[in-house]
Amino acid sequence: MLNGKVVAITGGFGQLGVAVVQGALAAGAKVAALDRAPAPAAASNLGDALALGGLDLAEPDVAARALDEVARKFGGLDALVNIAGTFRWEELEQGSVDTWDLLYRVNLRSAVSTSRAALPHLTRRGGGSIVNIGAGAAAARAAAGMGAYTASKAGVAKLTEALAAEVKDRGITVNAILPSTIDTPANRADMPKADFSRWVAPKSIADTILFLLSDSARDITGALIPVSGRV
Ligand SMILES: NC(=O)c1ccc[n+]([C@@H]2O[C@H](COP(=O)([O-])OP(=O)(O)OC[C@H]3O[C@@H](n4cnc5c(N)ncnc54)[C@H](OP(=O)(O)O)[C@@H]3O)[C@@H](O)[C@H]2O)c1
Known part of the structure; x- marks a missing residue:
């Protein structure tokens, strides 16, 4: 499905990131996992992926250097998946203004910086794809405590x-997945009484992302796609 395509995945060491890395490798892609967390030890669940850790991808220079390295190593770049992100639940009065900066920086600025850094490579290739991770919660009325998070994901x-719209004439597609609650160990620990079977599995989101990276999705762009399980 992705035979030989070069795919860079931010947040590639996280819960969803690892599922996308594994899916892309299985689909025949050459994969680079980029993350702020330190690169995992050799025998990790990232298989043959190039693992670049310790990167704050909200910094444009860091993002540009990282994608240049990926393109140098693999001979170009065909796709970028922006997964780096985080979550905070916080009401305005009890919370901090800094939380709004943090979520903006991690959820939106990292996608902006990394997408910008990818464009010269994708243009050189004659086309490619970018997939962002938004949030289903940002497409609905914001609930209490969800202001900073949904504002940042609405930005995505x-x-x-x-x-x-800006790159459609260059053969570059840009789409976003809007997950509901993902079935991760962190969410299970935070919401132990929830019905986990209703949540969406990381692999299910990964399968949709892989489709969007494939040639079969060449005419899909600007789409915001909910992948929400039974939430
Ligand atoms: N989990 C959910 O229910 C849910 C629902 C809707 C949307 N999402 C979105 O889905 C994505 C993945 O979620 P997840 O649960 O897999 O998260 P995760 O396990 O926390 O993974 C996110 C990864 O992104 C990295 N990261 C954070 N800031 C970064 C930066 N500035 N530069 C580079 N890497 C950075 C994190 O590194 P550190 O560990 O060092 O911070 C972490 O390894 C996120 O965008 C999240 O907002 C999640």
Whole structure:
């Protein structure tokens, strides 16, 4: 499905990131996992992926250097998956203004910086794809405590739409996945009484991302796609 395509995945050491790394490798891609966390030890669950850790991808220079390294190592770049992100639940009065900066930086600025750094490589290739991770919660009315998170993820949706329009004539597609609650160990620990079977599995989101990276999705761009299990 992705035979020989070069795919860079941010947040590649996280719960969803690892599922996408594994899926892309199994689909025949050459994969680079980029993350702020330290690169895992040799026998990790990242298989043959190039693992680049310790990167704050919200910094444009860091993102550019990382993608240059990926392109140098693999001979170009065909796709970018922006998964790096985080979550905070915090009400305004009890919380901190800094939380809004943090979520903006991690969820939106990292996708902006890394997408910008990918564009020269994708353009050189004559086309490619970018997939962002937004959030289903940002497409609905924001609940209490969800202001900073949904504002940052709404930004990801608008980045997706605008960039799709800006690069469509270059054969570059830009889409976003809007997950509901993902079935991760962290969410299970935070919400022990929830019905985990209703949540969406990382592999299920990964399968949709792999489709969007494939040639079968060449005419899909600017789409915001909910992948929500039974939530
Ligand atoms: N989990 C959910 O229920 C859910 C629902 C909707 C959307 N999402 C979105 O889905 C994505 C993946 O979620 P997940 O649960 O897999 O998260 P995760 O396990 O926490 O993985 C996220 C990874 O991104 C890295 N990262 C954070 N800031 C970064 C930066 N500035 N530069 C580079 N890497 C950075 C993190 O590194 P550190 O560990 O060093 O911070 C971590 O390894 C996120 O964008 C999240 O907002 C998640």
